[in-house]
Amino acid sequence: MGTVVDDAASVEFHAFFERHYAELSRLAHLLTGEADAADDLAADALLAMWHRWDRVRAADHPVAYARGIVANLARTRIRSAVRERRRITLFWSQREEKTENPDVPGVVDVQSALRRLPFRKRACVVLRHAFDLSEKDTALALGVSVGTVKSQTSKGMAELQKLLGTEDAPLRVQRRMPAGVSSTGGRDR
Numbered sequence: 001m002g003t004v005v006d007d008a009a010s011v012e013f014h015a016f017f018e019r020h021y022a023e024l025s026r027l028a029h030l031l032t033g034e035a036d037a038a039d040d041l042a043a044d045a046l047l048a049m050w051h052r053w054d055r056v057r058a059a060d061h062p063v064a065y066a067r068g069i070v071a072n073l074a075r076t077r078i079r080s081a082v083r084e085r086r087r088i089t090l091f092w093s094q095r096e097e098k099t100e101n102p103d104v105p106g107v108v109d110v111q112s113a114l115r116r117l118p119f120r121k122r123a124c125v126v127l128r129h130a131f132d133l134s135e136k137d138t139a140l141a142l143g144v145s146v147g148t149v150k151s152q153t154s155k156g157m158a159e160l161q162k163l164l165g166t167e168d169a170p171l172r173v174q175r176r177m178p179a180g181v182s183s184t185g186g187r188d189r
Helices: 002-032 035-051 053-057 062-095 110-116 119-130 135-142 146-164 169-176
Strands: none
Touching: 002 035, 002 053, 002 062, 002 119, 035 053, 035 062, 053 062, 062 119, 062 135, 110 119, 110 146, 119 135, 119 146, 135 146
């Protein structure tokens, strides 16, 4: 009898995987800016869900739970990359003479502007405008309050406007998202 439950859970998880893997991969890509890492982060999130599938499938919002796992994995990856860059910079600065080479990008596009936002602001902007999630669904995915989503999205969009040098940043964010991502950027009413 345990095998029947396990088989049913396996079929149910497989269906969940098929429905949400691509979305989770796109979310990871937009949060980290790394296309190569996106599939791995989505797979890692789904693997973590599989290990807790009996509890997750009984939850009210399993997709929000999955998005939260992806967001946490992306945050961890970004923090690790920042620490590694600091170590490399420290290493090379001690080995060579310092030269002043300002890092001035030739072209500022939406993805590079998004990468410059703090993680929580970036996550709120991406989930609200690229994935067209409601404020409530964004809050569920990130494990924060709706008020936090509202303020972080507003502040994130204001920063994007400054970074992009335009007041139409919401439109530019929506138009520049990778293929397959919603661009309606709807708001809760």
